[in-house]
Amino acid sequence: MNNTASRNQTNVSKLSRNDRLSAVLAxxxxxxxxxxxLLFRQEATNQTWLFESRAAGIAAxxxxxxxxxxxxxxxxxxxxxxxxxxxxxxxxxVVPVSSQSTVRNVLDSLTLQRASDLAAYRVLLVEEIATxxxxxxxxxxxxxxxxxxPFIQRLPVVVLGEDIIILDGNRAxxxxxxxxxxxxxTDHPAFERFLASLRH
Amino acid sequence: xxxxxxVTLLIATSVYWFALAPSVASQNGELPExxxxxxxxxxxxxxxEQGGTRxxxxxxxxxxxxxxxxxxxxxxxxxxxxxxxxxQIIVALPVRLDEPPVPTYLARIVQSSELLDIAxxxxxxxxxxxxxxPTTLNLPFVxxxxxxxxxxxxxxxxxxxxxxxxxxxxxxxxxITGVTAEKSGSRGAWLRTSATLGGAMSGGGAYxxxxxxxxxxxxxxATDGITxxxxxxxIQDSNRDGGINERDSCVPIGNPLSMIRPISFGLPLIEAxxxxxxPGNAPGLPEAPLAAPEAIDRIFLSQQISDLGIxxxxxxxxxxxxxxxxxxxxxxxxxxxxxxxxxxxINGAAAPQLSLGPLSWGGGRQGTWHAGVEKTLLPDGLxxxxxxxxxxxxxxxxxxxxxxxxxxxxxxxxxxxxxxxxSNGTAGTLFPAETVQIIAQFNYENIPQGQDWTEAWxxxxxxxxxxxxxxxxxxxxxxxxxxxxxGGLPLGNxxxxxxxxxxxxxxxxxxxxxxxxxxxxxxxxxxxxxxxxKTRDGAPAGQIGxxxxxxxxxxxxxxxxxxxPAGTQWTYRWFLDGRLVASSVQSWDAGGVGQNYWMxxxxxxxxxxxxxxxxxxxxxxxxxxxKVSIGSGTRPVSGQGSSVETVTITGTVTDAxxxxxxxxxxxxxxNVKLTSADFTWNEADIxxxxxxxxxxxxxxxxxxxxxxxxxxxxFADGYATMVEDFxxxxxxQASPVDLTITLNRP
Numbered sequence: 030m031n032n033t034a035s036r037n038q039t040n041v042s043k044l045s046r047n048d049r050l051s052a053v054l055a056x057x058x059x060x061x062x063x064x065x066x067l068l069f070r071q072e073a074t075n076q077t078w079l080f081e082s083r084a085a086g087i088a089a090x091x092x093x094x095x096x097x098x099x100x101x102x103x104x105x106x107x108x109x110x111x112x113x114x115x116x117x118x119x120x121x122x123v124v125p126v127s128s129q130s131t132v133r134n135v136l137d138s139l140t141l142q143r144a145s146d147l148a149a150y151r152v153l154l155v156e157e158i159a160t161x162x163x164x165x166x167x168x169x170x171x172x173x174x175x176x177x178x179p180f181i182q183r184l185p186v187v188v189l190g191e192d193i194i195i196l197d198g199n200r201a202x203x204x205x206x207x208x209x210x211x212x213x214x215t216d217h218p219a220f221e222r223f224l225a226s227l228r229h
Numbered sequence: 230x231x232x233x234x235x236v237t238l239l240i241a242t243s244v245y246w247f248a249l250a251p252s253v254a255s256q257n258g259e260l261p262e263x264x265x266x267x268x269x270x271x272x273x274x275x276x277x278e279q280g281g282t283r284x285x286x287x288x289x290x291x292x293x294x295x296x297x298x299x300x301x302x303x304x305x306x307x308x309x310x311x312x313x314x315x316x317q318i319i320v321a322l323p324v325r326l327d328e329p330p331v332p333t334y335l336a337r338i339v340q341s342s343e344l345l346d347i348a349x350x351x352x353x354x355x356x357x358x359x360x361x362x363p364t365t366l367n368l369p370f371v372x373x374x375x376x377x378x379x380x381x382x383x384x385x386x387x388x389x390x391x392x393x394x395x396x397x398x399x400x401x402x403x404x405i406t407g408v409t410a411e412k413s414g415s416r417g418a419w420l421r422t423s424a425t426l427g428g429a430m431s432g433g434g435a436y437x438x439x440x441x442x443x444x445x446x447x448x449x450x451a452t453d454g455i456t457x458x459x460x461x462x463x464i465q466d467s468n469r470d471g472g473i474n475e476r477d478s479c480v481p482i483g484n485p486l487s488m489i490r491p492i493s494f495g496l497p498l499i500e501a502x503x504x505x506x507x508p509g510n511a512p513g514l515p516e517a518p519l520a521a522p523e524a525i526d527r528i529f530l531s532q533q534i535s536d537l538g539i540x541x542x543x544x545x546x547x548x549x550x551x552x553x554x555x556x557x558x559x560x561x562x563x564x565x566x567x568x569x570x571x572x573x574x575i576n577g578a579a580a581p582q583l584s585l586g587p588l589s590w591g592g593g594r595q596g597t598w599h600a601g602v603e604k605t606l607l608p609d610g611l612x613x614x615x616x617x618x619x620x621x622x623x624x625x626x627x628x629x630x631x632x633x634x635x636x637x638x639x640x641x642x643x644x645x646x647x648x649x650x651x652s653n654g655t656a657g658t659l660f661p662a663e664t665v666q667i668i669a670q671f672n673y674e675n676i677p678q679g680q681d682w683t684e685a686w687x688x689x690x691x692x693x694x695x696x697x698x699x700x701x702x703x704x705x706x707x708x709x710x711x712x713x714x715x716g717g718l719p720l721g722n723x724x725x726x727x728x729x730x731x732x733x734x735x736x737x738x739x740x741x742x743x744x745x746x747x748x749x750x751x752x753x754x755x756x757x758x759x760x761x762x763k764t765r766d767g768a769p770a771g772q773i774g775x776x777x778x779x780x781x782x783x784x785x786x787x788x789x790x791x792x793x794p795a796g797t798q799w800t801y802r803w804f805l806d807g808r809l810v811a812s813s814v815q816s817w818d819a820g821g822v823g824q825n826y827w828m829x830x831x832x833x834x835x836x837x838x839x840x841x842x843x844x845x846x847x848x849x850x851x852x853x854x855x856k857v858s859i860g861s862g863t864r865p866v867s868g869q870g871s872s873v874e875t876v877t878i879t880g881t882v883t884d885a886x887x888x889x890x891x892x893x894x895x896x897x898x899x900n901v902k903l904t905s906a907d908f909t910w911n912e913a914d915i916x917x918x919x920x921x922x923x924x925x926x927x928x929x930x931x932x933x934x935x936x937x938x939x940x941x942x943x944f945a946d947g948y949a950t951m952v953e954d955f956x957x958x959x960x961x962q963a964s965p966v967d968l969t970i971t972l973n974r975p
Contacts (some may be wrong), residue, residue: 099910
């Protein structure tokens, strides 16, 4: 017993420089791996795919793994299949304008249609902003999304949304972002990157 | 980390279980077919706005006949007629079968026939008026069956809501006890049952043993809709005075019913509703408001009815063993929706199997009506047939069965035009205007010499000729009388009455209308042409011709018309690629002669590509037809699953560790035979999808065609994405299928 204790004492007191270097290296590697993992995660999170519509002459980069739908009354609807409780989505649509049209006309047509299609639709804010070095109009809105199937008990969800109106000759490009109110702020930066990548 | 095999096993096990046990009884031992019928039965409320409050005006049942929310019901329950004066239709669904239905949607009428008392409504919005995409509904529904083989002795299941929506849909078994004929639907107009069915079940369904819908339960309330009572329930404070009493509007509830309209009458309306195509026609001349009261007169009985609708032998007695009898009567100033009933007693006792209604009137303002039974043994006795309107008797007649035959009779009256002048000499009830002579031929029996008899002709209700003679023919034989005008008989509705003594012995109605066509028959319509638009004053516009381009949303068929008497019953129909898509039966109200009468077929989106045809009939006689093609004239081959059997998929998504349901998971099934390697992350690759609710429950938006394999993706935030290739639906798989999908955290 006494010999073991003395051997242990001897071992502790005899930590070599290599041992200390190993410990430091292990800690460094650990933090490095964590940092690398975070970096990879960041890259994975920011990984994007290209959407391109030659018919509309519009392209943009959207988050990888999202679903694209081009069959509706829009150029594309791109949504996150994993998002809960509302599938965060971007919608690109094109509205014809004339020389006498104003942005206000575009916003009014959106509001008139949504007021009949979306429950409890409200316009929250209309303002001029600058994005990608250009002056654009932003309209913020809210509505309640409810599953029409009464056999499925999904609670109604409050959805916040934002339209960015881009006048482009004889048309207006409307880039719309919609997300559950609790995910809106978190998901908004990705929409800003999407908007920055928009080419027309 | 997701477990492929475990999930696959769970899915396979669930599918296997349901494949082996499709007939396992569901809750409380109820057969699955009955459960599905109850799930597909909705409670309908017609409401109107009063002082900011929705007030119910009528209630009843309906049946979902498509997953997209088409509802088959009675027209009187959804149209604003009679006691039902609502402007909105509320649909309450049996969300849970052991609870009362839940008001969930508003619906709009897409097809309706007052004559048949059948309507098809489409779920259109939520209760708040927000639009609904019908393709996302995926509601339970039933399929039509074939009622042609049904007859006395068959047992059916009757499903509907028995009261004012305070209980769940009920299923009651009962036998078919007979068939009743009526002018609205000819010989097979109604099936009869002796089952005790509550009046609010009207609009519900009758099902064969396979769970197929074979009939529509029908009963109108025999009430004025104002007076509270058993047929008009006081269930709401409509005037908001703080109490429910006689000053409040009552809600009519149909009388206990025994009438079932065979589904075959509703199929054209369902098909037309499924096509999304809406018929229309030019407005008629303004009708004078009805001031005179409703009236029933000239009521009599006939042993049978000819194929042309003419009573074959007017009787006041029948011998023992007789098996058919028809009641005829004239009606005047009738309002649509008025409850009408034929009540029959034998020796003073009610004979419900010979009675009819109460039903909602849909036969127009005036004319001649008939109802009767065939192949039904009539017991000996004294019969009384009473016609009631709004629950009040208005006319009656009697019949004695068990009397030996032998009284003088005229029978088998037919009308033919005289030969020559291009006439085809064919018997009928519709002849061209200016026909010189109409010959009425009939059999006579047991006429004694010296008997006085009378021939009387009427034109549009006014007597134009009467002649009383003494019989100087043999006792039995064949005789003719005629109406003649060498300058041509004027157009209009004619009636012939033959009396033996003072007793009506034979009668028949004919119509002279239109010009003479090359075949010798009547030609009311001419100059048919089809256009894609019309001007404000109703003239053809847009593209005109028989080959029109894609993108148009309406077709207008224009015709000119000659010699068309007001009130003449006529029908127009539209066909797409040979399939009936719209039909309308009306009384002519556009005047005797004119140009540019139009019949339309419209949609709120471009009409499908294909070959269209339109035809019009007057009193069942074809008058014209025209064809037009849109695009290439060939309908594109419809998408997968259009004509094959499908399986409805529901299920639950749960956490592998906790077993709790996962909310808002997206379940996506790719197109047939598309694997994960082929998936382009474009929603065009997705055939059907669903999102789970708070409990993890989901229902796919579209049923999956059998005999295929699919790739399934399940996404949920915080969980590893599940991908399953080769998820197989066997061709023998029963529907619905309930899956359990388990997800693991990454």
